[in-house]
Amino acid sequence: MPNTLRSSLVCTVLDRLFAAADHDDDTPHGPIPGGSLATATAQERADALAAHYLPISARGGDLLYALVRAGRPSTVVEFGTSYGISTLYLAAAVADNGAGQVFSTEMSATKITAARANLDEAGLGGLVTILAGDALDTLADVPGPIGLVLLDGWKELCLPVLRLLEPRLSPGALVVADDITMPSMADYLDYVRDPANGYVSVAFPVEDGMEISCHTGARTTES
Numbered sequence: 001m002p003n004t005l006r007s008s009l010v011c012t013v014l015d016r017l018f019a020a021a022d023h024d025d026d027t028p029h030g031p032i033p034g035g036s037l038a039t040a041t042a043q044e045r046a047d048a049l050a051a052h053y054l055p056i057s058a059r060g061g062d063l064l065y066a067l068v069r070a071g072r073p074s075t076v077v078e079f080g081t082s083y084g085i086s087t088l089y090l091a092a093a094v095a096d097n098g099a100g101q102v103f104s105t106e107m108s109a110t111k112i113t114a115a116r117a118n119l120d121e122a123g124l125g126g127l128v129t130i131l132a133g134d135a136l137d138t139l140a141d142v143p144g145p146i147g148l149v150l151l152d153g154w155k156e157l158c159l160p161v162l163r164l165l166e167p168r169l170s171p172g173a174l175v176v177a178d179d180i181t182m183p184s185m186a187d188y189l190d191y192v193r194d195p196a197n198g199y200v201s202v203a204f205p206v207e208d209g210m211e212i213s214c215h216t217g218a219r220t221t222e223s
């Protein structure tokens, strides 16, 4: 049975990207119109942080790989490609499933070019379509059924992106959101943890926390 994730080709690329990401904290951000990340638009933040990797953790990546292997989704959607670290885990699992495709989306042109090169170098570029632009536009036309979603873009957009994708989620689809300890994830967590919205949701303790939510489709107020 193949394990593309542990192949030397993929490990070489992941090791290099994680090593580069270690410098995120020392890397100054680019110019921000208005001077503040807090008030910048999503595009202005993406441009200002174009040199920052902001990746999921390696353990979070392993978790994603396992979820995609187990669920065998035909379509995986990712919000927030950055330099492609999480995308590599998703694509490695799709490769080992022998079927499926990944749609990822990113609004930094610099990152899109780099992520495509990284995926190609790992031999996984053919399984991934990177959609350039704002997720709220680019993900509108991704065809369902969608079996797994990773939400890792700007946190205040995770709930709007989920609501956009929701009609195309397959029964039992898994939705994974990263960095759930961030205060800006509160409205998202309130939504997926409310049984009335049709999810069974659990916090998973990897790094800054990942919320794994199974879309049952059954909207109920029973506990």
Ligand SMILES: C[S@@+](CC[C@H](N)C(=O)[O-])C[C@H]1O[C@@H](n2cnc3c(N)ncnc32)[C@H](O)[C@@H]1O
Pocket (backbone or CB within 6 Å): 042, 045, 046, 047, 053, 054, 055, 056, 079, 080, 081, 082, 083, 084, 085, 086, 087, 105, 106, 107, 108, 111, 133, 134, 135, 136, 152, 153, 154, 157
């Ligand atoms: C935390 S990083 C993603 C890290 C990536 N998942 C990884 O593990 O390497 C978030 C990314 O989402 C992108 N992003 C934020 N808002 C977006 C939007 N509305 N549409 C598309 N991309 C967006 C940012 O430019 C940034 O690169």
